[in-house]
Amino acid sequence: MRGLTDRTFEPERMDDPAIPRAELEEAFRFIRRVNRRLGGAKALLQALDRITRGWPRGRELSMIDLGAGCADIPLAVAAWADRRRRPVRIVAVDNHEKTLAIARDAVASEPRITLAEADARRLLDIFDPGAFDVAHAGMFLHHLADIEVVTVLRIMQRLARAVVWNDLTRDAVSKLGVRLLTIGTPAVVRHDAIVSVAKGFTRREAIDLAKRAGLEQIEYRRYLFGRFVVVGSA
Template identity: 30%
Template sequence: MFVWRDLARRADEAEWMDTEVVSEAEFACCLADLETVNWLTLAARPTLRFLARLTANWPEGSELRLVDAGSGQGGMLRHIHAWATRRGLVPRLTGVDLNPHAAEAAKAATPSDMAIDWVTADIFDIGSAFAPHVITSALFAHHLDDEAVVRFLVWMEATASHGWFVNDLHRHGFAYYGFAALAGVMRWHPLVRHDGPLSIARAFTRADWVRLLAAAGISDAKVSWHLPFRLCVERVRP
């Protein structure tokens, strides 16, 4: 049974994943279900296409230093590592997540031949220590309130030398109710079934991004929609 929700504005309820204390094993189970969701929704495709555009003129053998904010179980960075290797780049990838269980889950899911660093920290605390060419995030921004989103945009603009990419959700009724139905059919973890629709309710419309970018003082970022119901923001430095 679905409960009607007003999606005119971003929801401000906290997701269980951000507030509930769960065991490492249960958290890993939730992240595994989220990886399935990302696979079904082709989540990596917009990010990889952005990186292909960004590095189009980079010669083979170039180093790609990239930081992923809110890296979770690390699926996005594994996709990026595989893509960069095929492209002939040398990936130097770092995943940053505030939850200490995330790093352990990411290490367990990552093949030993993928040299990816997993850091447990607040993304705002790492400064420019990693000197990244690129900063990416996937399904991270909607966990932040508007003030923190603006801070995140300003931080990426100041920290990434070549560009950044936000891969997140489009707040839309079809996505909201559709995910709730799919999660029930798939019998995903209760935390995922609760947080998935709420993530969409906390997500963005194009008008939200225009407003937030203006608040961050960024005028030359591009907002684009991707199937299914992904709303992404990219910035490529000249």
């Protein structure tokens, strides 16, 4: 299935267990800035607004966030829930020990977010099917080969009533944009940002992989600054 796309599969430095924590923190500072200023968090929050439209006031939203990184997205969801006056319960999953340590510091004062160290491909060994309203993967699936993308999307579909896949587009504009955006940034940031876009997805690829995973009612939305969101249901 790897042949389905023309994505590259060069490793990102932040995935290396041996990466110094200082370099990892530099990478996450950049990711937080991108998510906050260039619409990564907003894209998910808009999807949550659509998913919860018509829900009774006071109904809790439960969400699992795969590849949670520094936990900036779970924190953004908690803030969104405050604005909507909606109870929320978030499980943030990652399997990188140093990343989890950074996330643990970030969510220390937020009891609605629980961190879990786990492999995304093994989540059904931990959580029951249908345990969550939403399964979200933000800038995570591009780290995986195509067969693993389909596998994880299928797992997300079993875990939740709605799947939100928030990731990077791969096109000439995005490739040029990331090179300009990372001028003057630390080497680890520039390397991983450029590689991430090369590992991103075209619209056709994202929709095709979502269909192969069995998602239904697939909705694809393209956002400025090289982001897209796929929303699907079980």
